[in-house]
Amino acid sequence: MDTQEKDFKGLRLSGFFMILIQIIIIAAMIFVGYRFESNEGLVIALEIVLFTILIFSLIGFVMIEPNEARVMIFFGKYKGTLKQNGFFWVNPFFVKKKLVIRARNLDIEPIKVNDKKGNPIMIGLILVWRIKDTYKVMFDIDNKTDAQSKMNERMNSYQQFVAIQSDAALRNIAGEFAYDNNELDDEITLRSGGEEVNEMLEAELNKRLYLAGIEVVEARINYLAYAPEIAAVMLRRQQASAIIAAREKIVEGAVSMVKMALDKLSSEEIVELDDDKKAAMVSNLLVVLCADEQAKPVVNTGTLYQ
Numbered sequence: 001m002d003t004q005e006k007d008f009k010g011l012r013l014s015g016f017f018m019i020l021i022q023i024i025i026i027a028a029m030i031f032v033g034y035r036f037e038s039n040e041g042l043v044i045a046l047e048i049v050l051f052t053i054l055i056f057s058l059i060g061f062v063m064i065e066p067n068e069a070r071v072m073i074f075f076g077k078y079k080g081t082l083k084q085n086g087f088f089w090v091n092p093f094f095v096k097k098k099l100v101i102r103a104r105n106l107d108i109e110p111i112k113v114n115d116k117k118g119n120p121i122m123i124g125l126i127l128v129w130r131i132k133d134t135y136k137v138m139f140d141i142d143n144k145t146d147a148q149s150k151m152n153e154r155m156n157s158y159q160q161f162v163a164i165q166s167d168a169a170l171r172n173i174a175g176e177f178a179y180d181n182n183e184l185d186d187e188i189t190l191r192s193g194g195e196e197v198n199e200m201l202e203a204e205l206n207k208r209l210y211l212a213g214i215e216v217v218e219a220r221i222n223y224l225a226y227a228p229e230i231a232a233v234m235l236r237r238q239q240a241s242a243i244i245a246a247r248e249k250i251v252e253g254a255v256s257m258v259k260m261a262l263d264k265l266s267s268e269e270i271v272e273l274d275d276d277k278k279a280a281m282v283s284n285l286l287v288v289l290c291a292d293e294q295a296k297p298v299v300n301t302g303t304l305y306q
Contacts, residue, residue, distance in 0.1 A: 005135040005213075008072050008080030010094070015061055015087035025054045059092035067102040069131075071138050081134045097138065098151040103130045103217055106159065108166050110223045113174040115190065120230060121179050123190070124223030125170050127205070129162055129216050136213025161212060166219075169204040173197065179226065190224055197221065258285045 032046045062070055062082070070082040073095040082088070082096075090096070110124035131137050141161055177190045177197065188196060202219040209216060226235075262281070264270075 005081045005133050008070075008082040008090075010072065010074075010079055011091055012082070013089045015063070015089050018057060018061070018089035022054060022057055025050055025057070029054075056092055057089070060089045060094075061087070062090060062096050063087050067100065069099045069101055069134050071097040071099060071134050073097065078135060078139065097154075099131055099134055099137070100151065100155060101131045101134070103128055104155075104159070106162055106166065107222075108163065108170065110225075111167060111170065112227055113171050115174055116176060116178040119179055120227035121174065121190070122223065122225045122227055123170060123174050123221060125166055125201070126220050126222045127162070127166055127216065128218040129209070129214055131158070131213060132215035133213030136211065138213075141212045158212070158214065162209065162214060165208045165212075166205060169201065169208055173201045173204055176200075179224070190221070254285070258282050261285065 029047055029050045032043055032050070064070060064082060064085050066085055068083075068085075072079045072082060072090070074091070074093060079094065082090075083101075106127040106129060108125040108127065110122040112120055112122055115121050137158060141158075174190065177188060177193060180189050180191045190197060198220050201221065202216050205216045205219050258281075
């Protein structure tokens with residue numbers, strides 16, 4: 001059954017109005033003491049009644065600040081949630097459990113998981129959450145909600161619940177993607193996915209925390225790295241991939257420049273080269289253009305055929 005919170009519809013008076021009533025009661029007690037001082041039995045009876053009403057009225061005060069709520073329980077039965085800000089007086093027999101519905105931050109320390117390829121990685125999460133359904137958060141998850149529990153204890157209990165579910169969601173999302181993929185650039189990875197991965201993580205968290213009446217405002221991966229035992233190997237792999245990619249660009253540019261040089265020499269009839277000389281020229285130019293170090297040319301002072 002999908003339970004939802006509801007607004008509190010019970011008796012609710014202004015706290016200031018009730019203070020005025022209490023002042024009137026105190027004045028009435030003083031008046032009765034002077035007016036019927038000759039009738040001691042009547043005075044005692046009236047004073048007891050008025051004093052009981054006064055004590056009873058002192059218990060029902062409740063003050064609600066912005067982004068706070070009170071879950072109202074009457075002898076074990078949920079009667080609604082009071083979210084209206086202000087100073088009120090309600091039936092003293094109601095148990096008024098305080099909840100803070102402001103947004104809260106949660107920084108999940110990096111955990112070790114395996115990505116889609118089985119590589120161990122370290123991944124961390126930062127989460128912004130808040131209470132959305134006070135009924136679910138109070139009654140649908142296990143937490144310290146007895147009459148003596150303090151609000152901070154309950155909020156810490158909810159924070160622990162969110163942390164555990166966040167850990168599980170993070171492990172699930174990390175296992176669906178590879179950390180990086182240099183061969184298939186169009187495949188989403190943890191490193192390149194960016195907003196798309198964060199949106200999937202947020203959706204996963206909202207699905208898990210819906211039962212608890214908790215809403216995820218924002219979820220972002222704030223730490224991502226290979227696990228220490230393979231970090232050095234993966235760094236060398238990335239360096240090798242970068243070197244290969246750079247070499248491909250260099251060779252592509254060198255071939256283009258050699259072709260341009262040959263075409264230029266041929267079109268402007270600067271010199272006629274047979275196939276052997278063209279092959280030698282191509283070889284020499286590729287060596288010069290693709291070498292890691294600066295080439296040291298040998299100047300030929302004779303003819304091309306010496």
